[in-house]
Amino acid sequence: MRLVTYRVDVEAEGRLGVLVDGLVIDVAKLGARAGVPLPSRMLDFIDLGPVAVAELKLLLDEAKGRWPVDGARPLASVKLLAPIPRPRKNVFGIGLNYIDHVAESAAALDTSADLPKKPVIFSKPPTSVIAPGEPIVHRADITQQLDWEIELGAIIGTTAQRVSREDALKHVFGYTTLIDMSARDCRRAGQWIYSKGQDSYCPMGPCIVTADEIPDPQTLDLWLTVNGVEKQRNNTSHMLFKVDELIADISQGITLEPGDIIATGTPEGVGAGRSPQEWVWPGDVIEGEVVGIGKLRHSIVAG
The missing domain is CATH 3.90.850.10 (Fumarylacetoacetase-like, C-terminal domain)
Incomplete structure (x- = not known):
């Protein structure tokens, strides 16, 4: 998977997304629709360990392109941040x-x-x-x-x-x-x-x-x-x-x-x-x- 941190406007906080066919799919919103709690920040997602990666892969396969209405945006329409905008350490x-x-x-x-x-x-x-x-x-x-x-x-x-x-x-x-x-x-x-x-x-x-x-x-x-x-x-x-x-x-x-x-x-x-x-x-x-x-x-x- 290709994971990003993105925002939709200059005032929005960065959110965790996954790139699929030119779209940025919001991870937390994808999880919420399926009743699976997934975080909205990259570091929180990494903290969950390999189980989070496996869960997200499963959700992406199950969605088969049927993305949440407010949770899929063209890559060109969002601002990408550094994947980890503020590392915890040097x-x-x-x-x-x-x-x-x-x-x-x-x-x-x-x-x-x-x-x-x-x-x-x-x-x-x-x-x-x-x-x-x-x-x-x-x-x-x-x-x-x-x-x-x-x-x-x-x-x-x-x-x-x-x-x-x-x-x-x-x-x-x-x-x-x-x-x-x-x-x-x-x-x-x-x-x-x-x-x-x-x-x-x-x-x-x-x-x-x-x-x-x-x-x-x-x-x-x-x-x-x-x-x-x-x-x-x-x-x-x-x-x-x-x-x-x-x-x-x-x-x-x-x-x-x-x-x-x-x-x-x-x-x-x-x-x-x-x-x-x-x-x-x-x-x-x-x-x-x-x-x-x-x-x-x-x-x-x-x-």
């Missing part, structure tokens, strides 16, 4: 997780040329998350080196504490597309959170594809363009640490909870690694996609 970011990106970062930044022996973990605050299509804010007084990174996002579905790699993917609810914006000149003594965690630096969406539809997250193409010019194209098979390894590693010391998000790293092709280096500026447009999940398109605006 997004877990993974740095240097594609081999060629390790090399380009070592050449352009102050990172090591040696392949990491363990995942490199940083974080992005909940306030960095923005919806599909919302502007990415360029603060010229803070950065002159705003950069791009296309990434697969993994959404945790059930609590993962000290899990093995073999069991790790059982804890995944689904996957989404992320763009990890980075102010390269805002790294402080090797710390990345201010560089990567500023407001609007985590575009997310347009949906979450449930894990049953992506049994192997290491087979996905991903790409990014700036003003229509391709900058990144790769496949998640080239991750240094695979999704199951990331979950197993983080969970040894930090309990992963339902709704937690892992941004799994970016391939080569970032602006910092180019010669000469390239940055984005107000007026530029970034597009990126994890194929099979969805595309994001964002303009850069002055802030």
Whole structure:
């Protein structure tokens, strides 16, 4: 299933929907018609665990296109928010997780040329998350080196504490597309959170594809363009640490909870690694996609 958070006007609260044949079906209203209580928010739905996914699938099959009168809207008529508009915790970011990106970062930044022996973990605050299509804010007084990174996002579905790699993917609810914006000149003594965690630096969406539809997250193409010019194209098979390894590693010391998000790293092709280096500026447009999940398109605006 492809789950979204949407609203019908600027004042409405975000509601949980499922995409079916170009329509957004309201999950809570679909459940109410069948006498099945289902939540109206994504995080509440994730909290219910696999039983909620199974119940929703059953309701969709039973409806067979006979949707609630006030619970089905054309996708073009609604505003999509980030699937999880306000994460409960910081997004877990993974740095240097594609081999060629390790090399380009070592050449352009102050990172090591040696392949990491363990995942490199940083974080992005909940306030960095923005919806599909919302502007990415360029603060010229803070950065002159705003950069791009296309990434697969993994959404945790059930609590993962000290899990093995073999069991790790059982804890995944689904996957989404992320763009990890980075102010390269805002790294402080090797710390990345201010560089990567500023407001609007985590575009997310347009949906979450449930894990049953992506049994192997290491087979996905991903790409990014700036003003229509391709900058990144790769496949998640080239991750240094695979999704199951990331979950197993983080969970040894930090309990992963339902709704937690892992941004799994970016391939080569970032602006910092180019010669000469390239940055984005107000007026530029970034597009990126994890194929099979969805595309994001964002303009850069002055802030």
